[in-house]
Amino acid sequence: MTHRAKTIKPICLIILDGWGLSAQIDGNAIRLAKTPHMDNNYKIYPNTRLDASGEAVGLPEGQMGNSEVGHLNIGAGRVVHQELTRISKEIKNGAFFKNKVLIKTIENVKKNNSSLHLMGLVSDGGVHSHIEHLKALINLVNDSKIENLFIHAFLDGRDVPPRSAIPYLKEIDYYLKKKGIGEISSVSGRYYSMDRDNRWDRVKKSYDTLVYRIGEKFKTAADIVERSYSNDINDEFVIPSLVRSRDEEKAKIKTGDSVIFFNFRPDRARQFTRAFISESFNEFDRGEKPPGVHFVCMTQYDKTFNVPVAFPYREIKNTLGEVISNNNLRQLRIAETENTLMSLSS
Template sequence: MAKKALLMILDGWGIGPHDRSNAIYSTPTPYWDHLLATYPHSQLMACGEDVGLPDGQMGNSEVGHLNIGGGRIVYQDLVKINKSIADGSILKNPEVVSAFSYAQRTGKGIHFMGLTSDGGVHSSLEHLFALCDIAHEYGLKDVFIHCFMDGRDTDPESGKGFVAQVEEHCAATTGVVATVTGRYYAMDRDKRWERIKLAYDQLVDGVGRQSDNMVRAIQESYDEGVTDEFIKPIVNSTVDGRIKEGDVVIFFNYRNDRAKELTIVLTQQDMPEQGMHTIADLQYYCMTPYDASFTGVHILFPKENVQNTLAEYLSACGKKQLHIAETEKYAHVTFFFNGGREEPFEGEDRILVPSPKVATYDLKPEMSAFEVRDKLVAAIGEEKYDYIVVNYANGDMVGHTGVYEAIQKAVVAIDECVRDTVEAARSHGYEVIIIADHGNADHAINEDGTPNTAHSLNPVPCIYVTENRDATVRDGRLADVAPSILQIMDLPQPAEMTGNRLIER
């Protein structure tokens, strides 16, 4: 019999070992324990080839939601770009040819900027190395690299080693590390323009701590208690690596959300009140499309939109749906969940709850979860939606801080919100599937006892809240979730969805 369905995505809530490294296991979660004891549940793979990433690559929110909403394995930009480098087709990519030929012809500087780590969420070191190789083949000399330090998807003091690797590669090819700054400034995504301005002033005007040894300067930052994510701008005093009028810039991040704001101030919009102005005649190349509204920028690897996603299919079936999350994960339950589409489908409502304005989420571990819960419970009570998807952000966003006690507080808040959401859904005739998009809070401490701020490679839970006591749920992958939602709603599975149905009744 057809039911209404609610999909709850607990961001960063993986299945980890039963020890203190797992902040979820180490925190009292009475309602979560009740769910596991009462309802059928299984495990889903959320990383590597199961989600269209290279083998062994940790999953992330963008990839997770694309797979969940797509009902199929969605092969990621990382895999496509890797393939083009491996088979040499990147050398024939018309935008690559255009960028490097222009620099060769005009003698203008060429700048490679992006997240410099092996975290694999926003960028790849291999892509940066490939750009250096191509610059070397073109005989370019004025090649400047602007390293944004990670410390969220990698350990907080791993950046020094990544910059050393870049310098080693440059020595064998071409290029110089011109600037270093933390992603907290260069990759903000919450319109905190005062952060972006620090990166802008460094890139355009050379403002920052001057040093003739970038690796040593990073170590000095560590010694002062400032780790990768928060490193203040460091400028190489031995070169003039400023971005100038008519230069070429390649932003090698392939994930769009944290690449938008810096791109806006360099190419799209003057912000005189912030002292930021676009740069004339900049030849600006984005690795992938960052925003459909951007004009005058080149795209090295255009997106292929995913057709007939869960949201699109439910709309075509005349169903009413609601997508709800707080700011930090709103793009994930809308744009990414819908296969890279910004506009809602017919019959699709959206609720955005603002994330709290704090410097880091360990300062408010509950984030806006209770506000999301309240709006969600009210929407459930309206009984107008056939399908609802909600994302609770805390396990991931607080997990990224590495502050163990804060992660535990986040887990307690989520347990409460899950309880209230599930009980409201049950009382209004919904069946519920609870999953995660990837792990994080389940791996909060490294083997050496240091905080782990990155995602985990652990599988994620899949709990099926149903009154059918005979139901079971198979193990699977994220691509199997959408077909299972359709199964609950008694709708046929479209051909484009190649995932499997997980529920056995």
């Protein structure tokens, strides 16, 4: 009797970014489109629905999900509490204000009698950052009696409506005045300061604005955005510009200063961070003497970055990729250059 060897057929895990299920028809491109292949799949294969937002994927209730959150939860095979939730919880329970990395940064500013720069995406989108985290940092600085505080606001327009920046900027402006500290020093669309696909000409434009105060000056941050709207430029694409400062020299990011990048999602924070911390940087001309700063990342943007991290990476064990590998099965992973499926790695 001949025994045939058992053939193991390949199994594909395919992530369709942006594919969602909703009974709503108006504005629902998937419901309005012709999707014969997907319709057929639903008919002949077992299927179910998964929640891709809120507490089901480790986010606060009502918070929309995103591609990274989806990849992380699918790759882990369980609910993974996201950095947004982690940081927000620490703000609520007070641990944030005792964070050793943040406290040391404050001490560095006092020791050098220098400036503290807070930079990041200013919105409540919750995908890359959250405005409440910025306000918590302002509270921390206020309690520490630091005089020179400068905010470098990156505008969203993707995870929130395309023309929603002004209320966020006014909220931070009001918050600073209420506390009696700091100022918004520069404004830039995320198109420039949060590029992730090696478009270094964009990054340079934002870098030069923050470091050398190169750019058009305006009276207020809101004025920058209003001018952009009049030129049909939405938040995401606002050209890096300056807000007139009480002290133009101190408003520059310079040697001896401290910088906290408060974005918690790594992918769009890596390039701008590299421009400040890399000794062998050659992607664009940073000038004769690039500033040597005490640079802090909110989370671990890259394993190779030798800088302090306020909220270090928490290793996720027993992931899908790890289980497959431990069972001596082969894997092939394919992803676009702008999107790394880190969560599936063994």
